[in-house]
Amino acid sequence: xxxxxTSLAILAATLCAAPILAVVWIGLSGETGDYLRxxxxxxxxxxxxxSALVGLIAAGGAGLIGTGLGWLMARTExxxxxxxxxxxxxxxxxxxxxxxxxxxxxxxxxxxxHAATGGLFPTIRGSWGAGLMFALVLYPYVYLLARNTxxxxxxxxxxxARTLGAGPLxxxxxxxxxxxxxAIAAGLALVVxxxxxxxxxxxxLGAPTLSIGLIRAWSGAGSLVDxxxxxLVLVFIAMLVFxxxxxQRRRARSVxxxxxxxxxxxxxxxxxxxxxxxxxCLLPLTLGMLIPLGRLVWLAAHTETAPGLVAASxxxxxxxxxxxxxxxxxxxxxxxxxxxxxxxxxLAARAASLGYAVPxxxxxxxxxxILSGTQSLLDPAWRSVTGEVxxxxxxxxxxxxxxxxxxxxxxxxxxxxxxxxARVTPSLDGxARTLGAxxxxxxxxxxxxxxxxxxxxxxxxxxxxxxxxxxxxxxxxPFNYDTLAIIAHNFASDERLGEAALPSLxxxxxxxxxxxxxxxxxxRQDP
Amino acid sequence: xxxxxxxxxxxxxxRRYRADHAALAGADLDLKAGRITALLGPSGSGKSTLxxxxxxxxxLEAGSIRLGDTIWxxxxxxxxxxxxxxxxxxxxxxxxxxxxxxxxxxxxLSGPDKQAxxxxxxxxxELGHKAKAYPHELSGGEQQRVALARALAPExxxxxxxxxxxxxxxxxxxxxxxxxxxxxxxxxxxxxxVTHDAEEAMAVADQLALMDGxxxxxxxxxxxxxxxxxxxTAAKLLGDVEIIEASVTGGQAxxxxxPVDANGxxxxxxxxxxxxxxxxxxxxxxxxxxxxxxRRSAGPHLTHRFASEAGEWTAQTPAPSPIQEGDRVSxxxxxxxxxxxxx
Numbered sequence: 001x002x003x004x005x006t007s008l009a010i011l012a013a014t015l016c017a018a019p020i021l022a023v024v025w026i027g028l029s030g031e032t033g034d035y036l037r038x039x040x041x042x043x044x045x046x047x048x049x050x051s052a053l054v055g056l057i058a059a060g061g062a063g064l065i066g067t068g069l070g071w072l073m074a075r076t077e078x079x080x081x082x083x084x085x086x087x088x089x090x091x092x093x094x095x096x097x098x099x100x101x102x103x104x105x106x107x108x109x110x111x112x113x114h115a116a117t118g119g120l121f122p123t124i125r126g127s128w129g130a131g132l133m134f135a136l137v138l139y140p141y142v143y144l145l146a147r148n149t150x151x152x153x154x155x156x157x158x159x160x161a162r163t164l165g166a167g168p169l170x171x172x173x174x175x176x177x178x179x180x181x182x183a184i185a186a187g188l189a190l191v192v193x194x195x196x197x198x199x200x201x202x203x204x205l206g207a208p209t210l211s212i213g214l215i216r217a218w219s220g221a222g223s224l225v226d227x228x229x230x231x232l233v234l235v236f237i238a239m240l241v242f243x244x245x246x247x248q249r250r251r252a253r254s255v256x257x258x259x260x261x262x263x264x265x266x267x268x269x270x271x272x273x274x275x276x277x278x279x280x281c282l283l284p285l286t287l288g289m290l291i292p293l294g295r296l297v298w299l300a301a302h303t304e305t306a307p308g309l310v311a312a313s314x315x316x317x318x319x320x321x322x323x324x325x326x327x328x329x330x331x332x333x334x335x336x337x338x339x340x341x342x343x344x345x346x347l348a349a350r351a352a353s354l355g356y357a358v359p360x361x362x363x364x365x366x367x368x369x370i371l372s373g374t375q376s377l378l379d380p381a382w383r384s385v386t387g388e389v390x391x392x393x394x395x396x397x398x399x400x401x402x403x404x405x406x407x408x409x410x411x412x413x414x415x416x417x418x419x420x421x422a423r424v425t426p427s428l429d430g431x432a433r434t435l436g437a438x439x440x441x442x443x444x445x446x447x448x449x450x451x452x453x454x455x456x457x458x459x460x461x462x463x464x465x466x467x468x469x470x471x472x473x474x475x476x477x478p479f480n481y482d483t484l485a486i487i488a489h490n491f492a493s494d495e496r497l498g499e500a501a502l503p504s505l506x507x508x509x510x511x512x513x514x515x516x517x518x519x520x521x522x523x524r525q526d527p
Numbered sequence: 528x529x530x531x532x533x534x535x536x537x538x539x540x541x542r543r544y545r546a547d548h549a550a551l552a553g554a555d556l557d558l559k560a561g562r563i564t565a566l567l568g569p570s571g572s573g574k575s576t577l578x579x580x581x582x583x584x585x586x587l588e589a590g591s592i593r594l595g596d597t598i599w600x601x602x603x604x605x606x607x608x609x610x611x612x613x614x615x616x617x618x619x620x621x622x623x624x625x626x627x628x629x630x631x632x633x634x635x636l637s638g639p640d641k642q643a644x645x646x647x648x649x650x651x652x653e654l655g656h657k658a659k660a661y662p663h664e665l666s667g668g669e670q671q672r673v674a675l676a677r678a679l680a681p682e683x684x685x686x687x688x689x690x691x692x693x694x695x696x697x698x699x700x701x702x703x704x705x706x707x708x709x710x711x712x713x714x715x716x717x718x719x720x721v722t723h724d725a726e727e728a729m730a731v732a733d734q735l736a737l738m739d740g741x742x743x744x745x746x747x748x749x750x751x752x753x754x755x756x757x758x759x760t761a762a763k764l765l766g767d768v769e770i771i772e773a774s775v776t777g778g779q780a781x782x783x784x785x786p787v788d789a790n791g792x793x794x795x796x797x798x799x800x801x802x803x804x805x806x807x808x809x810x811x812x813x814x815x816x817x818x819x820x821x822r823r824s825a826g827p828h829l830t831h832r833f834a835s836e837a838g839e840w841t842a843q844t845p846a847p848s849p850i851q852e853g854d855r856v857s858x859x860x861x862x863x864x865x866x867x868x869x870x
Binding site: 162 | 614
């Protein structure tokens with residue numbers, strides 16, 4: 001099916017790349033609005049500094065937690081390790097803003113933590129508060145990649161360092177850790193990107209990053225050009241982050257040069273060290289998941305339920321579901337196209353993965369630019385034929401939202417599908433053909449059973465991401481069309497946290513089940 | 528070799544991974560100063576475990592390892608690998624993928640001149656021009672040479688090589704083997720090479736140690752061990768051998784090919800007669816006792832499988848040979864390639 005797969009891959013690439021290209025076009029060609037001129041002289045430096053600070057704190061925290069836990073899971077053995085291995089991934093189901101609502105409520109003046117400690121417990125807010133929230137819910141990105149690389153490292157490099165005179169710690173510091181560095185850096189890049197793309201957390205905790213400026217440019221000043229220009233800055237930073245990540249693994253490789261891999265024996269922990277390991281695992285889970293969700297349950301139980309939750313839940317579920325299905329299909333098609341090794345397929349996959357670096361708000365701005373551009377292009381012709389105004393594409397449908405979600409998240413479905421499809425080796429195909437299997441039989445009996453779990457997990461991951469998404473939804477949602485994230489955000493920004501609690505809680509609760517599937521799938525991949 | 532001082536001695540080394548299986552079951556081995564010892568054994572014989580125990584990567588459950596007067600491992604002591612002055616070349620070389628060739632070699636060195644010393648070592652391996660290359664940019668043979676240079680750079684007391692040529696293709700293997708032996712000799716290092724390839728073991732070793740079932744079953748000069756294996760197992764480790772069970776009468780063991788000298792064995796003692804295939808001399812004879820059942824060419828020689836009612840054996844005969852399948856032959860034994868050992 002290379003022909004069809006390639007066309008779908010090109011469709012995926014177009015969906016992903018078009019908004020960002022539109023943003024670049026608008027940003028470079030339009031007239032600078034008053035808002036941006038004003039901004040450059042006043043708040044822009046603050047936005048940039050805050051973004052850098054939040055990104056750094058998030059990266060530092062997530063790096064420490066993720067690398068530490070990754071190493072523990074990959075190289076040691078203690079009671080409960082297997083179960084914790086996938087449970088540690090679950091905080092990804094908690095949106096950072098949900099954790100932020102709960103922690104600010106707990107720690108602000110008048111909150112229970114503040115009261116119980118006599119005001120000694122610091123209030124979770126500002127840049128460091130936001131960075132901390134990101135670290136607590138985004139560390140699984142680093143954890144997953146670090147665990148994977150630590151468990152695939154050959155023990156021989158570490159042993160070689162030992163025979164060359166390095167003690168256990170020095171050997172870890174000089175060989176195991178640097179060999180894992182590219183993987184850790186890739187995880188950190190994702191953490192930084194997600195932090196910069198966030199809107200809910202930073203607006204609630206008062207950490208004005210660039211995305212706050214961007215949303216204000218659009219929803220406050222109504223300037224598409226200004227929003228696009230700010231988007232360009234954000235995209236430039238994103239490229240910088242990923243560029244740095246790529247540059248630091250330029251020639252050195254993380255895998256062993258000579259192929260054979262000897263799995264390293266795990267260090268058996270018991271007694272106090274085992275207890276320490278267990279505590280290290282439970283601490284981020286407690287801080288990132290149990291405490292915030294617990295607080296929200298309490299708040300929800302003590303507040304009357306606000307109206308509109310059923311409709312919002314339905315909107316959230318259907319948007320996430322539709323996007324996940326399309327993304328999974330596009331991801332699989334792109335992975336198939338990549339197997340053909342044609343230049344066009346490779347180019348399409350590259351373009352599609354561009355979306356990864358595009359924050360939701362930027363994708364939304366791009367989608368607006370495309371839709372309104374199309375509208376003004378077609379309007380004269382439409383008028384001359386029908387005598388009426390061209391129907392409004394922008395609002396009134398969820399399609400624009402799905403478009404934006406896809407451009408941001410379809411990339412996330414490509415590489416899992418590729419990994420899954422890599423299990424279908426050419427010799428498997430060959431074996432099936434020599435045994436007389438037709439193309440349909442091969443796809444159904446060989447490919448599908450091997451890739452189904454991987455593709456499902458990719459789709460579910462997109463599902464969770466869409467459920468959590470806030471900024472693009474804010475910009476693009478049709479009038480009076482609420483999702484859980486929107487309702488939660490609106491109540492929270494009105495300081496009505498009691499009413500925000502239930503919708504905030506519903507997001508991680510709905511996301512938890514798919515997340516468990518994804519977590520277990522990803523943990524099965526590791527030895 | 529004037530200096531026959533024992534550098535490293537291992538006594539009664541025991542290590543088990545599972546309760547029912549001992550990887551090392553009381554292995555003894557002495558490494559002589561400046562000499563290359565090859566440790567030959569089938570996979571699972573414990574040779575890699577012994578190597579890792581010497582490096583300090585495994586801890587013995589019983590027995591001892593000592594370097595001169597220093598105890599490395601016994602019931603109370605376990606010196607960690609970094610304190611042992613052991614150089615090790617791993618089977619997959621274990622080059623640090625995030626470091627250049629030079630940085631790899633310099634890893635075990637310290638002091639202000641370590642870069643220069645590492646460079647000297649690399650140049651000795653004729654890899655000075657690859658100093659800035661990363662491991663994945665080197666060929667398999669070059670990687671092996673960097674690994675050897677890295678192990679030798681800190682001037683270790685003992686160099687251990689774990690199947691160092693197994694990842695390479697046949698032609699390269701012979702060349703690299705020679706080069707490795709030359710390098711080890713030039714450095715005057717005491718070395719232990721683990722291999723499962725008999726030909727390779729005999730080609731590199733000053734001293735050959737045969738290992739089976741977690742024990743060292745024989746040590747000695749390679750040709751001496753080849754000519755006089757102490758058991759059927761030892762003989763099989765070094766190449767094809769026919770084993771005929773017999774009993775001794777009047778200092779001789781009876782075989783289908785006539786009696787063989789069995790000096791030193793008592794009457795009625797069960798023995799194994801070990802016959803290398805080249806001990807058989809076949810002659811075409813229409814009334815011969817044996818029939819050729821198979822003929823295979825193997826380059827410089829041939830193998831003939833021959834049979835009678837008493838059994839079937841394999842002979843190695845020089846090429847060319849007129850003897851064909853189905854021919855009848857008579858068989859003589861060359862006693863040089865025949866040994867009698869206790870069964």
